[in-house]
Amino acid sequence: MERERRQASVAVIGAGPAGLMAAEAASGAGARVAVYDHMPSPARKFLMAGKSGLNITKVERDFAAAYDCPHLLPFLRDFGPDAVRAWMAGLRQESFVGSTGRVFPTAMKASPLLRAWLARLDAAGVTLHRRARWTGWDGDALTFADGTRASPDATVLALGGASWRRLGSDGEWAARLPDLVAPFAPSNIGFRVDWSAHMARHFGSPLKNIGLIVGGRTHRGEITLSAEGLEGGGLYPLTPELRAGAPLALDLKPDLAIDALRGRLARATGSLSNRLRKLGLTPAMIALVHEVARPLPDDLAPLLKALAIPLQGPRPMDQAISTAGGLRWDALDGDLMLRARPGTFAAGEMIDWEAPTGGYLLTACLATGRHAGRAAAAHAGARLPLAGNTLGDPGG
Structure with missing residues (x-):
């Protein structure tokens, strides 16, 4: 009688x-899967991101354009916004599309989705090892800080970026792959401004209906004055340019052409602050004008259309929502396998890509995790082709 074929094994390092998703995909492909994470509970950053409403993906015509990363396109084509919503529905977590195209679970929070997901992984036989800090390799064996060793047929590294250390993303893994990693940099982050004491009363004030001018282009968005400088979603898509040193200017009246603005200023009466209030500028905007542009010129219109903000660089990386840098794409093959270590795959934020918030970060993590898990299972000997989106495994 022919001996039964041994079940292929896959280890996943990182439970974000x-x-x-890599664990679910590998398990769905027939592999025996063990997940290792150094935190006492899984997906802590995911839970924190979903505290005020989990924006998991976004429905829009050119979703992939937000990444500016051609390497991600094959994975996003296989598992994009529609597939994310179908995967959620498979977990009995319905979703809805907001007015801007952002997708949220109907329950809004991340915790119900995570509970359903972990329950399905447990039912599939996936084992989760908590407080298991990966320390590298000893030959072909994975090693952990508590002395545990594992020798799977394939491994998926999903170790995250280098922000939010208290939630598990500390970037320490990069020291174990020093020749394959681009330096980390903060992304989706606020920027520092050295305010005078006069600005303190306005900290926490939002600046709405403004234009943010970077590199000759105006972007509409909202930002907030803080003790450290400026923060908020309006800055996040601009992080790569601002991080590289591009200057920032604010158009405080983006819906008015400069000549119309000049005319309204000429017709306004009273003190300068009165005239600015009559334009619709808030107290925080007026304070900002005085803070960064004194002595004010006689012709205020050009100033209000392009108010230069003296940024002092991004805030510390551990305060960033995400990071750029990480495992370089030239270190990976088309299936996200490390060229230097066959049988080891990578997924998620540990790879060198960045994207603004708004569902883009989570979708790319899910898409690359799914592909890496399937590829790892195939490498390990499980019999599932990489092409296609049928799920039994995640997504369908």
Whole structure:
């Protein structure tokens, strides 16, 4: 009688969204899967991101354009916004599309989705090892800080970026792959401004209906004055340019052409602050004008259309929502396998890509995790082709 074929094994290091998706995909492909994470509970950053409403993906015509990363396109084509919503529905977590195209679970929070996901992984036989800090390799064996060793047929690394250390993303893994990693940099982050004491009363004030001018282009968005400088979603898509040193200017009246603005200023009466109030500028905007542009010129219109903000660089990386840098794409093959270590795959934020918030971060983590898990299972000997989106495994 022919001996039964041994079940292929896959280890996943990291229990964030990319790692859990890799585990589900590898398990769905027939592999025996063990997940290792150094935190006491999984997906802590995912839970924190979903505290005020989990924006998991976004429905829009050119979704992939937000990444400016051609390497991600094949994975996003296989598992994009529609597939994310179908995967959620498979977990009995319905979703809805907001007015801007952003997709949220109907329950809004991340915790119900995570509970359903972990329950499905447990039912599939996926084992989760908590407080298991990966320390590298000893030959072909994975090693952990508590002395545990594992020798799977394939491994998926889903170790995250280098922000939010208290939630598990500390970037320490990069020291174990020093020749393959681009330096980390903060992304989706606020920027420092050295305010005078006069600005303190306005900290926490939003600046709405403004234009943010970077590199000759105006972007509409909202930002907030803080003790450290400026923060908020309006800055996040601009992080790569601002991080590289591009200057920032604000158009405080983006819906008025400069000549119309000049005319309204000429017709306004009273003190300068009165005239600015009559334009619709808030107290925080007026304070900002005085803070960065004194002595004010006689012709205020050009100033209000392009108010230069003296940024002092991004805030510390551990305060960033995400990071750029990480495992370089030239270190990976088309299936996200490390060229230097066959049988080891990578997924999620540990790879060198960045994207603004708004569902883009989570979707790319899920998409790369899914592909890496399937590829790892195939490498390990499980019999599932890489092409196609049928799920039994995640997504369908």
